[in-house]
Amino acid sequence: MALARQAVPPFVHLAAHPVRWRLLAELSNGDYRVRELVVRVGEPQNLVSYHLRLLRDSGLVTASRSSNDRRDSYYHLDLDRAAEMLTGACAALHPALQMASTPTELESSVPSMVLFVCAGNSARSAIAEALLRQRAGGRVEGLSAGTRPKPFMHANTVRVLWEEFGIDLSDQRPRHLDTLIDQPFDAVVTLCDKAREICPDFGDDPRWIHWSIPDPVASGSEDSYPAFLATAAEIDTRIRYLLPTLTALDPTKRSA
Template identity: 65%
Template sequence: MAQSDQAAPPLFVQLAAHEVRWRLLSELARGDLRVRELVALVGEPQNLVSYHLRLLRSGGLVSARRSSFDGRDSYYHLDLDRCADTLTAAGAALHPALRLLPAEPARTAGTPATETPSVLFMCTGNSARSPIAEALLRHRAGGRAEVTSAGSHPKAGLHPHAVRVLRQRYDIDVAGQRPRHLDTLTGRRFDYVISLCDKVREVCPDFGDHPQRLHWSIPDPAAASGDDTAHDGYPAFDRTAAEIDTRVRHLQPILFPAPHRKDRP
């Protein structure tokens, strides 16, 4: 038998081919979830879901992070960049003609959209994670989305490291922005409500018109740094901003679907 006939299927094919794992990947592609939520969504026993999650974690597609609301619980997160890399490798392994091409760039600012999505980002203090997400999406969307952020217990001002990382890494100035309370948004309509804090997810108020609820389980960089103002706490904010920027990048194709392209004649 030829060596090519003996080759094992690529990693992504091995992991995603199983029905339960594919359903888990599909649910986690929307946002971070706990085991009991995945059990309810896929309709399988918890021991089976946990088993397949372990396989996905071993393959590097899924990671787990302890909940800041309940340390006995964990949120599972799908690494979409890793999925893209392994899926691209799977196509190329079968035939060079199946190598995936980079996605088309999103429409540039000023290009009219059929609808303008409205997005709310939430965290507890509205001083770091949610204003970083707000600023990055507004920057990358170029005016094509209505974006705001708020907190359940807003701080007096934005964290200086959050202001600094947006200015230095992304050339975005939010120095004049002030945290706002979720109560000030009562009656507002949102298409997407995205929580970046495990604690605020548990107290999110109801918004009209049933917005899409997504969760990004991201630790508070101020808590991770151990000191709210120390200079050596800045790297935690830099890492947090990079993670949020990756998630914002993956959010854009959901907010702004690419127009259908006809096949070439």
């Protein structure tokens, strides 16, 4: 009787609506603009915007202005927040249903190939490549490149990876995307709104993922290191949730 009188947990209330559930499912795979979500869920824009507002009010979804077109916004699902709310909902039903709030580990024994792309390949995509290699432990192969690569890695990229993760990137140089155009990939992850618009097609139909992450170099602060800390933390979180999804990919389809 006591359980029956409890309020419905917020996550259950939010996710139970079919439109919100579809929005959560789409955003679990990457960041999208409203017009893209309209197409993906097959609902009118006003309805999609209404449900996105409810998800934003709950803290599950955030929005950020596109660095490519300031009139656009990208929507992002906070998977850590979703895991926390889902864990709370299960525990409210029965203590034995307490769930782990961290993503599962990669189980596939066949390495997948992932490409990370941003503009300069001196910060975001380089950080993503390094963190994926560290977390995957050789079970995933990662590369990064830029559409307009810088001559050198940003000093704060090297610093944050060494001080926070123990990764030495001092000898790595940015790579141009054109040098990888013939390389097959299982997944291509763009971390820059501008790069997303001009990234070329890759063969073998890779999975396309977009992470709309602000450029820490453009933070506007004289000391940009705090922006690099925040960027590395966000990318590390996204990498943790990316790895389990790679088991659904089929690396055997790649050409030799």
